Structure formats: structure tokens, C-alpha cells
Amino acid sequence: MRVLVVDDDDIHLLILKRIFEKSNHLVVTANNGLEALKVLETDKGFSIILTDIMMPIMDGIEFLVHLKKNVVSSGIPVIGFTSGDVEYYRKMSPIAFDSLVSKPLDFFDLYNLAKLKVDTRMN
Template identity: 30%
Template sequence: MRKTILIIDDDTRNIFALSAVLRAKHFDCITATSAPEGIALLRSNQQITAVLMDIMMPDMDGYEAIKIIKNDVAIASVPVIAVTAKAMQGDETKILDEGADAYISKPVDVDKLLKVLSQF
């Protein structure tokens, strides 16, 4: 069965690149350019098997979005993988402490991303 990945990122270039890579590896992709839009898609689509969440977005950042997802019983079990350029010492720990299920730094290492996705 194909996995459906929700990509939430305010930069359409990142969405394009991630979607292209994942589709080539036989994933289905749904995209959102804001956290509120992504959360709405997640709530309305039970086929989503994982979320790739950008952390630094305007309006609502990934930290706030992850908290909302993990506090909503209907969608809390969907794994959220933070995909971010925040790669300073301590950032990964902070992101995981905020509720993300995994962390991938940008630029994305495709092999690492596929390995993480295979765990869910």
C-alpha cells in the first residue's frame, strides 16, 4: 500500500523538491503552504500516513502546529517529521521535545528521509 505524505512548508520550492523525490519513490503527496491549511488537510484526510513539517513559517510556526496536532486525539497518532534548516546544537532536541516524532535537517538527505519514513 502506498503511503501518503503531507508536506507543510511555506516555500513552494521545498514542496516541489520533496514531492518530486517522494513521488519518484512511490509515495503519494499532499501539500500545504501554511500550518493552518496543513492541519485542516490532516483532519479531513484519513489516508495521510506522515507529515513533513517545516519549522520556520510565518503566522503559525511548526512548533505551534506540532502542539496542535499532538493535542488533537483524532490526528495525534500521525507521525510528524520536522524538516528544518534549524540545525544548531540543541535544535533537534528542542524540536523532538516539542512533540515531533523525528527530525531531518535541510538540505534534506533523501536516504535519511526515506529511512525515517520507513519507520512509520
């Protein structure tokens, strides 16, 4: 599985990267939505994207909108996570996340959710 993790929190990036890499998955990280879009311009082989919602420069909702407009990246499942009100962000987002979960989160639960989304998409 190839994973793009987008978060402005370096600790979250490190933890998620280690959890996925422990299971031999390739992880690429970005610190905001704009940086993630730049990654996707050159690297199109991601199985799933995990993104924080509240980030500087480009937040997770704006990132999702740009991502889903692009034919190449529109089919990649996206899991959003936030320390804010999940229901508020569900209503605010013009495009639905494949899953939207709240922080603090169990990183292993997030790993299992990502694996489930990818496995479901492949079958």
C-alpha cells in the same frame, strides 16, 4: 504511503512531492501549519507528516502541538526539519517530533527516514 508535506518553500515542496510520487506515494502539500490543519480536517488518512519548523502564520512547533492534541491525528509520525539550530528546537518544543533534522538536507535521506518511520509504525 500517504504523505503530508508542510513547508513555505515551494521548491522543497516540489522536490519532496516528486521524490515520493516517483515511488507511487500520494503527497498532499501545505504552505504552513494552519493550512495543514485545514487539510487534516477533511483528509485523515496520512501515514506521515513532514514539516518545516520556521514558517509564517503557524510554525512547525505550533502545528505539532495542535496535531498531537487531536485524537485522530495524534498517532501520525511527524518529521520536522529546520535550517535553524536543531537542539534549540528540540528544547523549545513542548512535544517531541518523531525525528528532527537540519537543513540543508538530502531529500532522499528524508524520504528514507519517512519510509523507515512508517514501516516501523506498521510493524
